[in-house]
Structure formats: structure tokens, C-alpha cells
Amino acid sequence: SAEVERFRSFLRIPSISFDGPKGSYAKAVAFLSDLLKDHCELKVVECVPKKPILIATLKGTQPSLKSIILNSHYDVVPCVMDKWNCDPFAAILTKDGQIIARGTQDMKCVCMQYVEALLRLLKNKQRFLRTVHLLFMPDEEIGGVDGMGKFVQTAEFKSLNGGVGLDEGLANEKNAMTVFYGERAVWWVKIRAKGPTGHGSRFIQGTAMQKLITAINHLLSFREEQRTKLHEGCRHAHALKLGDVATVNLTVLQGGVKGDNGQYAMNVIPTDAMAGFDIRLPPTLPLDEFEDMLKKWTAEEGVTYEFVYKTPSHNVSSIDRKKSPFWATFQDTMEGQLKVKLECEIFPAGTDGRYMRQAGMPVYGFSPMANTPIMLHDHNEALKASTYLEGIKVYEKLIPALANLPKELHD
Ligand SMILES: [Zn+2]
Known part of the structure; x- marks a missing residue:
């Protein structure tokens, strides 16, 4: 399908954190910008030169309400080439429907699922109450200090007026999806x-x-x-x-x-x-x-x-339905509408989500990959094309559900 082909093209950009500033970061941002430019307001912020942060904004009909932030990082970890059975940046599609490439799980899948879901929703002329911001970050894999770490301190970040953020999670080997509501x-x-x-x-x-x-x-x-x-x-x-x-x-x-x-x-x-x-x-x-x-x-x-x-303090996002209407909406959409079993956990390592939580925003770490072995940072990292496509459908439901949540007390 066209979606799978676009995903594979994105995977072919070797945006490894350490040498991204030499050009592959710019390529990744150009690729995403190209897909979004006719539909969103685009802005590139560089907290550190050659480490671009792409912000794609779709204004809501009530832009004063707190916005929905869909965060992802487009950088990937390096590969031990001789442990791979194929070129990690060729993004081959095997006969049994696996896409093999660095970043298939962590987390170029989610970058592109956000984009594809949003484009489909816009094609169907959907508009939302709340503003939706897609953020594409560099450097997450090397701690995010020059990426999200610096970005959350800018006026630019504050002006996004985020009410809730989605960020990356991990695959779930069972018929369920994992949501991370905090980190160690x-x-x-x-x-x-x-x-x-x-x-x-x-x-x-x-x-x-x-x-x-x-x-x-x-x-x-x-x-x-x-x-x-x-x-x-x-x-x-x-x-x-x-x-x-x-x-x-x-x-x-x-x-x-x-x-x-x-x-x-x-x-x-x-x-x-x-x-x-x-x-x-x-x-x-x-x-x-x-x-x-x-x-x-x-x-x-x-x-x-x-x-x-x-890390100065623990920051955990509420998974109490009464305290967080965003969480209740997330849960209702996943479990009620999509019939996906959710497993709530604390993330064992660190992601960019922690910076947003420290800035006071609830963040749920979530990558829609059920029945998938966890292969992030692994040799021969892979994702089934069908799982990737299912993930787009998940965001097609989640984005409008969150972005149409009516005015709440905290707005
Ligand atoms: Zn990641």
C-alpha cells in the first residue's frame, strides 16, 4: 500500500543520532514537512544548530482550549552492521510481510502513523475543537538534552499550550497494548x-x-x-x-x-x-x-x-479516570471503541516524555504494536506491515477523541 511505501521511504533516511546533524536530520525533517505542508502550519525550531525540531500544527476551532501534543522522535540508534541480515536502511519488505529496518519500532512507525492518520482525517474533512500539534524530535536516543530537554524550556513550547501528550511506548508481545504513564x-x-x-x-x-x-x-x-x-x-x-x-x-x-x-x-x-x-x-x-x-x-x-x-522529582501522569478526562477518553477509545486491552506500566528507561511531564503536562507513552516482540535497539529490528497499518487506524480514532474533548475545568 501507499502508506507502507511511504513508511519504508522514511526508514531509508539513516537518521542516527550521532551523525544526524551532518545531514540526515535535515532529510528526515524535509521528508515529514513535505507530507504535511499542504495541511498544517509548519515550524522548525533549532535549540541547537543542525538539530531541528519540526512542529506541525492543525488549529482547532476553539484554539484557546489546551492542545493535544503528539510527540515522536525521528532519530534512531546505530547498528552493528555485521549482526544484521540485511542493510538496516534498505527497509526491505519480506514475503511474510515484515518490514526490517532500524527505527521500525523505535519509533519511526509512530512518526508516520501520526502523519497518515491526520492526513486521512483531513481528507474526510474532519475538524477538531482543540489544536493538535505534531512534534518530531531529534536526539532522543542520546538523552534528548539538545532536543526535548531544551525545547520544554522555550517560550515556543509554552505557547503550544499542551493539555496532554502522547509519546512512545513499547511493543506488547501479547494481544494487548502497553501504556506508560510514568518513568523511573x-x-x-x-x-x-x-x-x-x-x-x-x-x-x-x-x-x-x-x-x-x-x-x-x-x-x-x-x-x-x-x-x-x-x-x-x-x-x-x-x-x-x-x-x-x-x-x-x-x-x-x-x-x-x-x-x-x-x-x-x-x-x-x-x-x-x-x-x-x-x-x-x-x-x-x-x-x-x-x-x-x-x-x-x-x-x-x-x-x-x-x-x-x-532526575529531580518523580512525575507520574494520572490514570485515574476521575482526575484526568484525557486519560478517560484515551481509555474509552482504546478499550471501548477499538476493543484493545491496555496494560499500564512505568517505563523502565527514559524517553522524551519525562521532559514534558516535568514541565507539568500529563504524557502517555504508547506505541500501538500488539502481538509484536520487543525489538527496539535490536539487530534486525522489524515490524509487520499489517501491524503498522493497524496502528494508523488506532490514531484515526484517538486523535479526534482527544481533540474533540469539550472544555474542561483546567482549560
Ligand atoms: Zn524511542
């Missing part, structure tokens, strides 16, 4: 220890290494507690998901004294040692509570911690 907080922490030096042949007490190991062991035993909780939970009715527990991983370990020859001096006790941790904290764990634990674990004299990155 990301904390990257460095722990440093200082202690006396001395000759490696003696019993020096309270060394930097000893202190660091004590602190590390506290974090690792907390890690083990959480891991056990996740696996024990699996045997109960309310199985826990990765997004429900904390993960703690020791990712950096540094110490030792180097001589002039660049070699480690094996007989010198170092005065400094450092460990780095990647920590992800679920909304059920209050952040100040965890920081109190961290303080206790690093309380020994000569031990300190610092943040390399710290």
Missing part, C-alpha cells in the same frame, strides 16, 4: 573515597579502597533486595515489572596510582578511589527516602557522593 527517575551517582597512603606491604587501615568497597557493598545489597522483589513478585498475582523496582548498577570503578611510565604502581595504596552507579528509581520509592539511604551508605569519614545526573 534516573540518578547517575559518583561515590568518592579518600584515605591514607602507604606501602603495599603493610596493614594500612581505613584506605580509600576499603571505604569505597563498604559503600559499594551497601548499594549492591540494596540491588539484590530489589532483584529478589522483582522475581518473587512474578510468582504472585500482581507481578512486578522492571519499572516497579529500583535497579542499581556499578558502571565505573576507578583507583590506583600510576607512575611516570603510565603503569599502575602495584605497591602503593591510593588515596583516592571512585565508583559510578547507574540508578533507576520507581515512583513507589520516594526520592528523598532513597537519598537518605545513600547518605547513610556513604556516611563514613572521607566518603562523599555527587550527582552526574539527577
Whole structure:
């Protein structure tokens, strides 16, 4: 079909985050602009040069109402070429109907499903009460700092007057779709220890290494507690998901004294040692509570911690029908109209959605891929053409439902 062909053309633009600014980002934005230019008001914002953000706006009949933001990112992660069975940017369509390409799941599918759904709705002369903004972001795969991270701080973002946002989710292997209403907080922490030096042949007490190991062991035993909780939970009715527990991983370990020859001096006790941790904290764990634990674990004299990155607060979007009319509309459309079973979860990693939530907007992370193995960032990333087409139909229902939600108290 024409839709599948357009999707494949978009997949052929190799918009890998790291080299996107050299030209493929511009190509992706030009491709999308071309499809939308006759139907929407287009604007390109560059918070950082060569990292364009495309905003496509369809004005509502009551533009003062809070708008609907359909967010996606057009960048993709790199590929380990020799692990792929085909060119990841050829977007081949196999005999059994699979499209194989980088970005099929994460998340060029959603970029194009928004576009196709909107074009179909406009073809049928549909107009909406609320303004709809399609956002296409660069750099999500490298943290979004120069993309959504900077964009939410602009007057441009505020002027969008967003009432609710949709963003990416993950495929669901069962006959259901997953909605992510929050994310775990990301904390990257460095722990440093200082202690006396001395000759490696003696019993020096309270060394930097000893202190660091004590602190590390506290974090690792907390890690083990959480891991056990996740696996024990699996045997109960309310199985826990990765997004429900904390993960703690020791990712950096540094110490030792180097001589002039660049070699480690094996007989010198170092005065400094450092460990780095990647920590992800679920909304059920209050952040100040965890920081109190961290303080206790690093309380020994000569031990300190610092943040390399710290999500300042948990931001969870309401899935209480009474509190969020947008959520109620989303749920009614999916479960009532489309008969799709929804599974609500906390996203285990980070997406651009967190920046919008931090800016105070409810965001639901959702990629309509039922009965599909999760292949984001994987070799031979693929999506069935039929699943892709089904997803367009989902947005054909969701967009008008959300955009025609009448005036609410918060408008
Ligand atoms: Zn993504």
C-alpha cells in the first residue's frame, strides 16, 4: 500500500543520532514537512544548530482550549552492521510481510502513523475543537538534552499550550497494548573515597579502597533486595515489572596510582578511589527516602557522593479516570471503541516524555504494536506491515477523541 511505501521511504533516511546533524536530520525533517505542508502550519525550531525540531500544527476551532501534543522522535540508534541480515536502511519488505529496518519500532512507525492518520482525517474533512500539534524530535536516543530537554524550556513550547501528550511506548508481545504513564527517575551517582597512603606491604587501615568497597557493598545489597522483589513478585498475582523496582548498577570503578611510565604502581595504596552507579528509581520509592539511604551508605569519614545526573522529582501522569478526562477518553477509545486491552506500566528507561511531564503536562507513552516482540535497539529490528497499518487506524480514532474533548475545568 501507499502508506507502507511511504513508511519504508522514511526508514531509508539513516537518521542516527550521532551523525544526524551532518545531514540526515535535515532529510528526515524535509521528508515529514513535505507530507504535511499542504495541511498544517509548519515550524522548525533549532535549540541547537543542525538539530531541528519540526512542529506541525492543525488549529482547532476553539484554539484557546489546551492542545493535544503528539510527540515522536525521528532519530534512531546505530547498528552493528555485521549482526544484521540485511542493510538496516534498505527497509526491505519480506514475503511474510515484515518490514526490517532500524527505527521500525523505535519509533519511526509512530512518526508516520501520526502523519497518515491526520492526513486521512483531513481528507474526510474532519475538524477538531482543540489544536493538535505534531512534534518530531531529534536526539532522543542520546538523552534528548539538545532536543526535548531544551525545547520544554522555550517560550515556543509554552505557547503550544499542551493539555496532554502522547509519546512512545513499547511493543506488547501479547494481544494487548502497553501504556506508560510514568518513568523511573534516573540518578547517575559518583561515590568518592579518600584515605591514607602507604606501602603495599603493610596493614594500612581505613584506605580509600576499603571505604569505597563498604559503600559499594551497601548499594549492591540494596540491588539484590530489589532483584529478589522483582522475581518473587512474578510468582504472585500482581507481578512486578522492571519499572516497579529500583535497579542499581556499578558502571565505573576507578583507583590506583600510576607512575611516570603510565603503569599502575602495584605497591602503593591510593588515596583516592571512585565508583559510578547507574540508578533507576520507581515512583513507589520516594526520592528523598532513597537519598537518605545513600547518605547513610556513604556516611563514613572521607566518603562523599555527587550527582552526574539527577532526575529531580518523580512525575507520574494520572490514570485515574476521575482526575484526568484525557486519560478517560484515551481509555474509552482504546478499550471501548477499538476493543484493545491496555496494560499500564512505568517505563523502565527514559524517553522524551519525562521532559514534558516535568514541565507539568500529563504524557502517555504508547506505541500501538500488539502481538509484536520487543525489538527496539535490536539487530534486525522489524515490524509487520499489517501491524503498522493497524496502528494508523488506532490514531484515526484517538486523535479526534482527544481533540474533540469539550472544555474542561483546567482549560
Ligand atoms: Zn524511542
